[in-house]
Amino acid sequence: MEDKDKKEGILYIGIDLGTSRTSVAASNGVRETVWSYVGYPKDVVSRKLLKKDVLFGKEAVEKRLSVNLYRPFEEGIIKYKAAEDKGLTEADIEKHMSAAKDLVREALRLAKPRKDEYIYGVIGSPAQASFKNKEAIIASTKGVLDAVMVCSEPFAVAYGLELLEDTLVIDIGAGTVDLCRMHGTMPAEEDQLTLTTAGDWLDKQLMALFKKKAPNASISIHQVKDIKEKYAFVAETAEPIRVEFIESGLPTVYDITNEVREGCRMIVPPIVQAIHKLVSTFEPDFQVKLRENVLLGGGGSQIIGLGRVLEDAMQKMLGSGRVIQVDEPKYAGANGALKMAHDMPEQYWKKLG
Numbered sequence: 001m002e003d004k005d006k007k008e009g010i011l012y013i014g015i016d017l018g019t020s021r022t023s024v025a026a027s028n029g030v031r032e033t034v035w036s037y038v039g040y041p042k043d044v045v046s047r048k049l050l051k052k053d054v055l056f057g058k059e060a061v062e063k064r065l066s067v068n069l070y071r072p073f074e075e076g077i078i079k080y081k082a083a084e085d086k087g088l089t090e091a092d093i094e095k096h097m098s099a100a101k102d103l104v105r106e107a108l109r110l111a112k113p114r115k116d117e118y119i120y121g122v123i124g125s126p127a128q129a130s131f132k133n134k135e136a137i138i139a140s141t142k143g144v145l146d147a148v149m150v151c152s153e154p155f156a157v158a159y160g161l162e163l164l165e166d167t168l169v170i171d172i173g174a175g176t177v178d179l180c181r182m183h184g185t186m187p188a189e190e191d192q193l194t195l196t197t198a199g200d201w202l203d204k205q206l207m208a209l210f211k212k213k214a215p216n217a218s219i220s221i222h223q224v225k226d227i228k229e230k231y232a233f234v235a236e237t238a239e240p241i242r243v244e245f246i247e248s249g250l251p252t253v254y255d256i257t258n259e260v261r262e263g264c265r266m267i268v269p270p271i272v273q274a275i276h277k278l279v280s281t282f283e284p285d286f287q288v289k290l291r292e293n294v295l296l297g298g299g300g301s302q303i304i305g306l307g308r309v310l311e312d313a314m315q316k317m318l319g320s321g322r323v324i325q326v327d328e329p330k331y332a333g334a335n336g337a338l339k340m341a342h343d344m345p346e347q348y349w350k351k352l353g
């Protein structure tokens with residue numbers, strides 16, 4: 001496959017294998033996204049009811065009472081933590097790996113490859129994923145892709161937008177916040193940081209605040225996530241946020257404006273510290289350019305007023321700061337990965353048997 005002419009038979013795809021959402025962008029024009037959930041019917045009754053062996057995304061969550069539900073990458077499993085750190089058994093890890101594989105297979109199905117095409121995929125990983133984590137990500141694509149390359153998620157975002165220098169990318173996902181400074185070459189280890197104070201962590205903080213406000217209400221983490229995605233904000237002023245929680249079987253209305261603000265603001269200090277670290281250790285002559293070009297992406301970047309709050313914090317800590325938002329946070333990672341797939345010479349690819 002060294003010779004370019006033979007590449008006609010290759011479908012390139014970029015996959016953003018997110019903790020909460022998996023998106024694909026393919027060279028045949030397909031753009032698809034699915035929530036990163038995989039469900040397997042619990043028993044013969046649920047199998048009969050659901051009429052399939054595996055469910056994905058929203059459908060898996062909606063049918064969560066009838067399926068064993070997996071979020072294969074939650075809490076960094078596979079992606080950035082050593083499985084041993086999680087106290088998971090071999091069997092648990094095996095199940096998460098096979099759910100990850102099924103999810104990659106589903107992503108690929110959504111990309112609608114032709115049978116006679118080789119499939120070359122670039123997959124995003126957290127900025128500070130270890131070698132072992134990358135190996136696990138590659139393993140999850142075996143039997144699905146013909147060749148694979150793993151690249152850091154924030155780098156993929158920057159590459160897709162052709163912001164290859166003087167840019168600090170911050171990708172606020174569900175499992176991780178990934179930061180990467182771009183200076184015209186492939187980023188090195190010291191150019192990147194991964195924080196775990198991301199969307200899932202925020203859901204837990206919000207849950208604790210809501211529980212404090214409504215101690216007798218039963219609130220699910222899915223409900224908290226829905227509320228966050230609808231109302232998340234960090235600004236001083238806001239329209240009142242009123243929601244219904246179920247208390248002893250009865251819907252009760254609560255005003256949670258202050259709780260939402262307080263919770264969402266919790267993600268700011270770790271990000272500001274990380275920005276400070278990456279800017280202050282950069283070549284002095286380029287520090288101003290870097291802090292004037294902070295690019296915010298990922299689902300968490302949609303928190304209302306976040307850019308402004310980060311700018312204010314940078315102003316205080318570093319003298320100035322300017323934040324720009326990615327236009328298409330849903331596909332920025334997958335689009336960038338696809339672009340890399342197109343550009344990468346043959347020797348960068350790992351061929352899978």
Ligand SMILES: Nc1ncnc2c1ncn2[C@@H]1O[C@H](COP(=O)(O)OP(=O)(O)OP(=O)(O)O)[C@@H](O)[C@H]1O
Binds near residue numbers: 020228298
């Ligand atoms: N409007 C919103 N305000 C705040 N958070 C939001 C909003 N919409 C989505 N999110 C959150 O963004 C996160 C998902 O973002 P994204 O799809 O970029 O993550 P991911 O790529 O799946 O995760 P990771 O990159 O960590 O693996 C979730 O935590 C989700 O709840």
Ligand SMILES: [Mg+2]
Binds near residue numbers: 016018333
């Ligand atoms: Mg992501």
